[in-house]
Amino acid sequence: MIYSKIMKEITINIVSVVGNVDCTEASDGEKVYKLIEAAFREDKNVILSFLNVELITTAFLNTAIGQLYKEFSEEKIKELLQVDEMTQSGLISLKRVVDTAKVYYKDPDAMRRSINDILGEE
């Protein structure tokens, strides 16, 4: 599941953690998040390997990676996290999840204001 090439760098094999080539469920994302979080707490570099992954939802990526932005700074995530073997389609979804998370955690009240925007459109 996890192995260390050198002590500073951890590779997390997504298929091993999820137990499936389809990464769709938020609860599976949570398992990945816990591992990344533990590694980040000790300042380890993390490589997420999506080797053999066939399907990824944003629901999975929100919990696996998006919520890192609640706990860690953008600088730290940029410094410590890398993804590997991800399809172009997966990278597009991930970029979107990350951009959404950055905005969300900077301004949690924006969600409530957006309700008023809908009412204002009437």
Place this chain on the structure above:
Amino acid sequence: MTIIANIKNSYNSFQRLINFYEQNKNRRFEEIEVELYTWFSANLCAVLGGIFDLYNEKLNTIKLRCASSGIEEILLKNEFLTFFGARKIEDNYHTTIPYARFNGTDGKVFSKYIREKLIERDELPNMSDLVKEKMREAIHEIFVNAQIHSESSYIYTCGQFFPRDNRIEFTIVDTGIGFKRKVNERFNSSLSGAQAIQWAIKDGHTTKEGVSGGIGLALLREFVEKNKGVLQIVSSDGYYEYTYKGEQLESFNGSFPGSIINLQFRTDDNSSYILKEEVNKDDIF
């Protein structure tokens, strides 16, 4: 006996299905007789399955009749009538996507169903692998949304191919709390059913607390736009329709007890549109 006539993928047909539900929702320990008449869009078996299960929870007995042999044949091929004790018949033309009911925890079973019954079938020759992948992603986002948000016991699906028209109709239904209650309880707001759907479908809008998200439905809508398909959402008293031409919002008389996501995809879409948005893996975080 209730006659459900001429049910297609349209606002008026959804209204008739809601009327049917409302008429019988308070009955208990009774026999509910239903006849499907003239036309019944096969994908909407998912809606009927959800409604029937709610009736069954109140210990009613459902007697379903098909007025025409055409409707009966298609509902035997897609296995809907097997839930009423009928024997399945072979779908030699491979145009049905079977009716199925999943538990919320059945994500991996659902994944297998979509792969085998929809994506890997030979009937999608004109669809590029990339479009198939995006379609599969979009459908899973809906399933996961129902898992996370609906608090529904089951998730129902059914579909139909129309090879000559190059289209697929596919429906996912839950009988959970619906968009309206979910959004209004979260924000202490008073959006109408249609407004709640319209809010939820916008990029980044989520009712989850402490976790970002709200991308799945937006992705689905974008896929439908590029594919020139149709997305219809029915939830509580709200109706939302999206086509590449624009959005339509309506209200129903009465309320659907959950949410219906109704999709129409074009199968003659061989685009490679996602490649236009190339993302570098070193430029994400």
